[in-house]
Protein backbone atom coordinates (compact mmCIF):
# COMPACT_ATOMS: atom_id res chain seq x y z
CA UNK A 1 0.00 0.00 0.00
CA UNK A 2 1.37 3.36 -1.00
CA UNK A 3 0.50 6.98 -0.43
CA UNK A 4 0.51 8.87 -3.72
CA UNK A 5 1.01 12.62 -3.80
CA UNK A 6 -0.91 13.88 -6.83
CA UNK A 7 -0.31 17.48 -7.83
CA UNK A 8 -1.96 19.40 -10.67
CA UNK A 9 -0.26 22.60 -11.79
CA UNK A 10 -2.40 23.84 -14.68
CA UNK A 11 -4.42 26.97 -13.87
CA UNK A 12 -7.10 25.62 -16.22
CA UNK A 13 -9.99 23.56 -14.94
CA UNK A 14 -12.02 21.30 -17.23
CA UNK A 15 -10.07 22.42 -20.32
CA UNK A 16 -6.78 21.25 -18.84
CA UNK A 17 -5.38 18.19 -20.59
CA UNK A 18 -2.73 17.50 -17.93
CA UNK A 19 -5.46 17.53 -15.30
CA UNK A 20 -7.70 15.10 -17.20
CA UNK A 21 -4.80 12.74 -18.04
CA UNK A 22 -3.65 12.69 -14.41
CA UNK A 23 -7.24 12.09 -13.31
CA UNK A 24 -7.46 9.18 -15.74
CA UNK A 25 -4.22 7.74 -14.37
CA UNK A 26 -5.21 8.16 -10.72
CA UNK A 27 -8.72 6.70 -11.11
CA UNK A 28 -7.39 3.66 -13.04
CA UNK A 29 -4.56 3.25 -10.53
CA UNK A 30 -7.01 3.36 -7.61
CA UNK A 31 -9.18 0.71 -9.30
CA UNK A 32 -6.11 -1.53 -9.58
CA UNK A 33 -4.72 -0.63 -6.13
CA UNK A 34 -7.72 0.07 -3.88
CA UNK A 35 -5.54 0.06 -0.74
CA UNK A 36 -3.42 3.01 -1.92
CA UNK A 37 -4.22 6.48 -0.67
CA UNK A 38 -4.01 9.72 -2.66
CA UNK A 39 -3.05 13.09 -1.24
CA UNK A 40 -4.11 15.81 -3.65
CA UNK A 41 -2.75 19.32 -4.11
CA UNK A 42 -4.03 21.76 -6.74
CA UNK A 43 -1.25 24.29 -7.34
CA UNK A 44 -3.00 25.60 -10.45
CA UNK A 45 -5.87 26.95 -8.36
CA UNK A 46 -4.18 27.21 -4.96
CA UNK A 47 -0.57 28.24 -5.54
CA UNK A 48 1.97 28.30 -2.73
CA UNK A 49 3.89 31.55 -2.13
CA UNK A 50 7.32 32.32 -3.50
CA UNK A 51 10.13 32.09 -0.97
CA UNK A 52 10.97 35.46 0.59
CA UNK A 53 13.71 36.94 2.78
CA UNK A 54 12.36 35.51 6.07
CA UNK A 55 11.92 32.10 4.47
CA UNK A 56 15.55 32.09 3.33
CA UNK A 57 16.80 33.23 6.76
CA UNK A 58 14.74 30.47 8.41
CA UNK A 59 15.79 27.74 5.97
CA UNK A 60 19.45 28.40 6.72
CA UNK A 61 19.04 28.70 10.51
CA UNK A 62 18.97 25.42 12.48
CA UNK A 63 15.43 24.82 13.85
CA UNK A 64 16.56 25.09 17.50
CA UNK A 65 18.15 28.51 16.84
CA UNK A 66 15.14 30.04 15.06
CA UNK A 67 13.27 32.85 16.79
CA UNK A 68 9.46 32.43 16.67
CA UNK A 69 9.07 34.70 13.61
CA UNK A 70 11.46 32.53 11.58
CA UNK A 71 9.71 29.35 12.74
CA UNK A 72 6.48 30.91 11.49
CA UNK A 73 8.10 31.99 8.18
CA UNK A 74 9.09 28.41 7.36
CA UNK A 75 5.97 26.70 8.71
CA UNK A 76 4.17 26.23 5.40
CA UNK A 77 7.36 24.90 3.81
CA UNK A 78 7.79 22.46 6.72
CA UNK A 79 4.24 21.23 6.19
CA UNK A 80 4.80 20.86 2.43
CA UNK A 81 8.02 18.92 3.03
CA UNK A 82 6.23 16.68 5.58
CA UNK A 83 3.50 16.02 3.02
CA UNK A 84 6.09 15.34 0.30
CA UNK A 85 8.11 12.91 2.46
CA UNK A 86 4.95 11.09 3.59
CA UNK A 87 4.35 9.95 -0.01
CA UNK A 88 5.92 6.92 -1.65
CA UNK A 89 4.85 7.86 -5.18
CA UNK A 90 4.32 11.12 -6.97
CA UNK A 91 2.06 12.03 -9.89
CA UNK A 92 2.56 15.51 -11.31
CA UNK A 93 0.49 17.10 -14.08
CA UNK A 94 2.74 19.71 -15.68
CA UNK A 95 1.98 21.85 -18.75
CA UNK A 96 4.94 23.25 -20.66
CA UNK A 97 5.01 27.02 -20.23
CA UNK A 98 7.61 28.90 -22.24
CA UNK A 99 9.71 25.76 -22.60
CA UNK A 100 9.70 25.04 -18.88
CA UNK A 101 7.35 24.32 -15.98
CA UNK A 102 4.60 26.71 -14.82
CA UNK A 103 5.84 29.13 -12.16
CA UNK A 104 3.32 27.65 -9.70
CA UNK A 105 5.24 24.38 -9.81
CA UNK A 106 8.60 26.17 -9.54
CA UNK A 107 7.35 28.01 -6.44
CA UNK A 108 6.35 24.64 -4.95
CA UNK A 109 9.74 23.09 -5.77
CA UNK A 110 11.46 26.05 -4.08
CA UNK A 111 9.37 25.31 -0.97
CA UNK A 112 10.28 21.61 -0.77
CA UNK A 113 13.95 21.56 -1.82
CA UNK A 114 15.28 22.25 1.67
CA UNK A 115 18.71 21.78 3.20
CA UNK A 116 18.58 19.31 6.08
CA UNK A 117 15.16 18.04 4.98
CA UNK A 118 15.26 16.92 1.34
CA UNK A 119 18.98 17.40 0.63
CA UNK A 120 22.17 17.70 2.66
CA UNK A 121 25.57 19.24 2.09
CA UNK A 122 28.17 16.93 3.62
CA UNK A 123 31.91 16.58 3.01
CA UNK A 124 31.72 19.22 0.30
CA UNK A 125 29.08 17.29 -1.62
CA UNK A 126 25.32 17.44 -2.04
CA UNK A 127 23.28 14.40 -1.12
CA UNK A 128 19.59 13.77 -1.70
CA UNK A 129 17.68 12.82 1.45
CA UNK A 130 14.52 11.47 -0.19
CA UNK A 131 14.38 7.67 -0.42
CA UNK A 132 15.53 6.86 -3.95
CA UNK A 133 13.14 3.90 -4.23
CA UNK A 134 10.24 6.37 -4.48
CA UNK A 135 8.76 6.80 -7.96
CA UNK A 136 7.75 9.89 -9.86
CA UNK A 137 5.35 10.08 -12.81
CA UNK A 138 5.20 13.36 -14.73
CA UNK A 139 2.39 13.91 -17.22
CA UNK A 140 3.41 16.82 -19.37
CA UNK A 141 1.25 18.67 -21.92
CA UNK A 142 2.65 20.79 -24.71
CA UNK A 143 1.22 22.82 -27.57
CA UNK A 144 4.13 21.82 -29.84
CA UNK A 145 6.57 18.92 -30.04
CA UNK A 146 9.95 18.68 -28.35
CA UNK A 147 10.90 15.00 -28.58
CA UNK A 148 14.48 14.07 -29.46
CA UNK A 149 15.11 14.59 -33.17
CA UNK A 150 12.42 17.27 -33.65
CA UNK A 151 13.49 20.84 -34.54
CA UNK A 152 12.55 22.22 -31.10
CA UNK A 153 14.08 19.41 -29.03
CA UNK A 154 16.76 21.74 -27.62
CA UNK A 155 14.02 24.01 -26.24
CA UNK A 156 12.78 21.40 -23.80
CA UNK A 157 13.96 22.83 -20.48
CA UNK A 158 11.14 21.04 -18.70
CA UNK A 159 12.20 17.39 -18.61
CA UNK A 160 15.96 18.04 -18.06
CA UNK A 161 15.18 20.50 -15.27
CA UNK A 162 12.71 18.19 -13.51
CA UNK A 163 15.07 15.21 -13.81
CA UNK A 164 17.91 17.32 -12.36
CA UNK A 165 16.00 18.79 -9.43
CA UNK A 166 14.35 15.47 -8.51
CA UNK A 167 17.73 13.68 -8.68
CA UNK A 168 19.19 16.43 -6.48
CA UNK A 169 16.82 15.44 -3.66
CA UNK A 170 17.25 11.70 -4.33
CA UNK A 171 14.46 10.84 -6.77
CA UNK A 172 15.92 9.16 -9.83
CA UNK A 173 13.06 6.84 -10.79
CA UNK A 174 11.18 9.35 -12.94
CA UNK A 175 8.81 8.48 -15.82
CA UNK A 176 7.50 11.05 -18.29
CA UNK A 177 4.28 10.75 -20.26
CA UNK A 178 3.90 13.35 -22.99
CA UNK A 179 0.84 14.79 -24.65
CA UNK A 180 2.44 16.93 -27.35
CA UNK A 181 1.20 18.85 -30.39
CA UNK A 182 -1.96 19.81 -28.53
CA UNK A 183 -2.11 23.13 -30.42
CA UNK A 184 -0.82 21.76 -33.75
CA UNK A 185 -4.07 20.85 -35.50
CA UNK A 186 -6.75 18.27 -34.83
CA UNK A 187 -5.04 15.23 -36.33
CA UNK A 188 -1.76 15.74 -34.50
CA UNK A 189 -3.64 16.47 -31.29
CA UNK A 190 -5.84 13.36 -31.49
CA UNK A 191 -2.85 11.17 -32.34
CA UNK A 192 -0.87 12.53 -29.42
CA UNK A 193 -3.77 12.20 -26.98
CA UNK A 194 -4.29 8.58 -28.03
CA UNK A 195 -0.57 7.88 -27.48
CA UNK A 196 -0.68 9.57 -24.06
CA UNK A 197 -3.71 7.50 -23.05
CA UNK A 198 -1.89 4.33 -24.13
CA UNK A 199 1.13 5.40 -22.08
CA UNK A 200 -1.16 5.97 -19.10
CA UNK A 201 -2.64 2.48 -19.43
CA UNK A 202 0.93 1.08 -19.62
CA UNK A 203 1.91 3.04 -16.52
CA UNK A 204 -1.13 1.75 -14.61
CA UNK A 205 -0.02 -1.79 -15.47
CA UNK A 206 3.72 -1.39 -14.92
CA UNK A 207 4.56 1.57 -12.65
Ligand SMILES: Cc1cc2nc3c(=O)[nH]c(=O)nc-3n(C[C@H](O)[C@H](O)[C@H](O)COP(=O)(O)O)c2cc1C
Nearest residue numbers: 010012016017018095096097098099141142143144
Ligand atom coordinates in the same frame (compact mmCIF):
# COMPACT_ATOMS: atom_id res chain seq x y z
C1 LIG B 1 1.59 30.88 -20.78
C2 LIG B 1 1.68 29.69 -21.70
C3 LIG B 1 2.91 29.30 -22.22
C4 LIG B 1 3.01 28.20 -23.05
N1 LIG B 1 4.24 27.83 -23.52
C5 LIG B 1 4.34 26.73 -24.32
C6 LIG B 1 5.62 26.32 -24.80
O1 LIG B 1 6.66 26.88 -24.50
N2 LIG B 1 5.67 25.24 -25.60
C7 LIG B 1 4.54 24.54 -25.95
O2 LIG B 1 4.65 23.56 -26.66
N3 LIG B 1 3.33 24.91 -25.49
C8 LIG B 1 3.20 25.98 -24.68
N4 LIG B 1 1.97 26.36 -24.21
C9 LIG B 1 0.79 25.50 -24.53
C10 LIG B 1 0.46 24.56 -23.36
O3 LIG B 1 1.57 23.78 -22.97
C11 LIG B 1 -0.68 23.63 -23.74
O4 LIG B 1 -1.82 24.42 -24.07
C12 LIG B 1 -1.05 22.64 -22.66
O5 LIG B 1 -2.15 21.86 -23.07
C13 LIG B 1 -1.40 23.32 -21.34
O6 LIG B 1 -1.67 22.33 -20.33
P1 LIG B 1 -3.15 22.13 -19.76
O7 LIG B 1 -3.99 21.67 -20.93
O8 LIG B 1 -3.03 21.08 -18.70
O9 LIG B 1 -3.63 23.45 -19.22
C14 LIG B 1 1.84 27.47 -23.39
C15 LIG B 1 0.60 27.85 -22.86
C16 LIG B 1 0.52 28.96 -22.04
C17 LIG B 1 -0.83 29.35 -21.48
